[in-house]
Amino acid sequence: MKTYLNLFIAFFRSGMLGFGGGPSAIPLVHKEVVTTFKWMNDEEFSDVLALGNTLPGPINTKMAGYIGYRVAGIGGLLTAVLSSIVPTIILMIVLLTTLTSFKDQPWVQGMTNGVIPVVTVMLGVLTWDFLKKSKQSLGWKLALFLLVISLLAIEVLGIHPGLVIAILLAYALLQPNRAKQSQKKEGEN
Template sequence: MLRTGLLGYGGGPSTIPLIRHEAVERYQWLSGEEFGEVLAIANALPGPIATKLAAYLGYRQKRWSGACVAVLAHILPTCLAMVVFVSAISTFSGSRVVQGMIAAVVPVVAVMLATMAYEFGEKAVKGLGLAFGAACIVISYVLLELLRLHPAGVIVLFLAYGAVHSRIAALWRKNRAGKEKDTHWNG
């Protein structure tokens, strides 16, 4: 995880291929399919994805101590770099060049957030269907903007719904498979 923290440049999503290479190909801690499942779960949870992957992989290897070491190893290079860069920015904050650079970052972050929101919405519509995906977006808007529910509360509500929905769907598939097996043997 120290390697992914040092070499992973561009944020969590850009670090995922490096983490996958280390976990699947180099150390063979898990299969490519398992990594895909872990990545899907990590994407569903709030927080930085690369840190969640590091915590899971560390936990899988050495339980809680492994999780702590993996997270620290992954975030320590970034934390140290941030301290160095923030110190440099503080030193040169009066410079017009630095002020221009900081001002240029704001629209870039806005575009990145808009792109991410669009991609999440697109995945929701693709996975849930247009009507249900749109309904979830509207429900989220109502809960966040009109009812002023904290974003963590909305996330917990949708995670709870997802857990209940996946349980019901699994039971339904199991029941349906059992009925098909019975009709196959009886037919």
């Protein structure tokens, strides 16, 4: 029962505080799943994030569904998904009906604009953490190369991020495991 409560708390918090949609919720989900409850490590989380980005639909609910299922089966899946979407539904109804009457007020526009830098910083910190972790597994040169190529493909060529992620996943699957190769070389020496 405590596991379901923890799933509810983790995804309710990220759903409540994830202002602006999926990208703003990702660092919050990361904090809950990796730091607070330790259901995954950073590498597993980045794998779930990458796979979730390739699939259609809101990232927060996809991640909640997978993580909930992994932690507590079907009941965990339902708990995590419902706790991640219920806050949004409630807040949409309450805030939209309230803010619609005040939408032209400067304080409402200022409130909305004030959240953007915070979300940007949260995403930047998460990106930096992922870049540092990819340096450990790939090395700086390959990690930065893949970062630049992905950025160019998405921003300059207009390739959908899901397709870029799918290509990188295919590359990783087809690439021989470096750890096994280095172990073979050490064993031969």
